[in-house]
Amino acid sequence: AQRVTQPEKLLSVFKGAPVELKCNYSYSGSPELFWYVQYSRQRLQLLLRHISRESIKGFTADLNKGETSFHLKKPFAQEEDSAMYYCALSRSYNNNDMRFGAGTRLTVKP
């Protein structure tokens, strides 16, 4: 079965510092991978998905099939990036089996 691991429950960086949120997965096929974000008192929302190859709010994530990783990166963290981040994997195009990691709480200090 597919599995998503986010090794850090908490991550704290200073404003302007680079940030990397780690995500590792176990699945032998070709997964679809996502990063979701939940800001304080807001609902869960999609940040980016690997097939889009976009940079959203300065964040990027590269799928590394060799290392089975999908780490989220931003070169210069901002205070408004403070939030809960979830990595998620789906085996199917219609996401009817989506598996989430336990999440990483990012705090960006001034």
Added chain:
Amino acid sequence: ETGVTQSPTHLIKTRGQQVTLRCSSQSGHNTVSWYQQALGQGPQFIFQYYREEENGRGNFPPRFSGLQFPNYSSELNVNALELDDSALYLCASSLSGKRRSYEQYFGPGTRLTVT
């Protein structure tokens, strides 16, 4: 365009009781997925409904059941409630088509407490 809404916001039930949670999809969406999120955990997939039929199920027992209506709103029913069913229940709607699915939009969740 209205977003995904869920009702009630929170409720308290006793072990052994039954509960029904409701979700109203975002306008134009034909797919609803339900998730259970225990404290400190990520959402866990319960099942998905597409055009009123179950279209995938996670590792949840049969006492978790659902419905999707012609207007694509949905219900999650849980029978014989157990203490471990205490969690935040999220629904997410999306538009699905032939070999393509678009972004899931999440509702605010229903907080269920079982005592």
